[in-house]
Amino acid sequence: MSKRILISDLIDEASCYQLLREIKWKNGIECFECGSKDIRKNGHDKGVEHRQRYVCKSCNKSFTDITDTVIASNHVPIQKWMSCAFLKDYMSNKQMSKALDLPENVVGDMRSELSEGFLKNSILKDWDW
Ligand SMILES: [Zn+2]
Numbered sequence: 001m002s003k004r005i006l007i008s009d010l011i012d013e014a015s016c017y018q019l020l021r022e023i024k025w026k027n028g029i030e031c032f033e034c035g036s037k038d039i040r041k042n043g044h045d046k047g048v049e050h051r052q053r054y055v056c057k058s059c060n061k062s063f064t065d066i067t068d069t070v071i072a073s074n075h076v077p078i079q080k081w082m083s084c085a086f087l088k089d090y091m092s093n094k095q096m097s098k099a100l101d102l103p104e105n106v107v108g109d110m111r112s113e114l115s116e117g118f119l120k121n122s123i124l125k126d127w128d129w
Contacts (some may be wrong), residue, residue, distance in 0.1 A: 006101055007087075008079040016078040017050040017065055023118055024069065031056035032068050051078075068120045070113040076102065084110050085118070 021029075029039045036058035045051040045064055053064050066072045071081050080100045087096060088111050096111075097104040 004101070006080075006099065008077065008083045008100055011079040011082060013048075013077070013079060014050045016082045017052070019082070020065055020069065020071070020078065020118060021052075024065070029054060031059060031061060032063050033061040034059040069118050070110070070120060071118065072120075073109070073113055074106065076106065076110065081110065081114075081118075085114050088114060 028037055030037055031039060031054075034056060036056055038057040040055045040057055042053040042055045042062065045053055051065050053062065055062050066078075071078055080102065083100055084096060084107065087099065091099065093104050093107045093111065096102075096107045100107065102110075
């Protein structure tokens with residue numbers, strides 16, 4: 001049986017994480033806890049090649065590219081989150097569910113999470129949709 005190709009299979013994981021970092025840290029990487037810019041890179045997340053880990057040298061907290069973003073809400077790969085972000089205004093939950101091979105309720109949750117953009121706990125909308 002051949003594998004069905006999804007649009008998200010054609011999207012590059014590294015580019016998705018790069019875009020997320022640009023949205024999240026317009027002025028350079030900051031600690032989510034204390035706001036310090038004294039950050040050390042700390043390898044990549046297990047199983048997710050391009051998701052960078054960091055440690056704050058000021059308060060010692062660890063975080064990753066997805067900390068405080070909607071992408072941390074579930075285990076759906078970032079390529080499907082990005083696809084959903086771009087397609088949500090053109091597709092119903094049912095269509096998106098088929099296009100991304102995700103349950104309809106998961107797509108519905110992602111859509112509502114994305115209504116204010118990728119960043120959680122931010123008063124600013126992060127993307128001009
Ligand atoms: Zn800190």
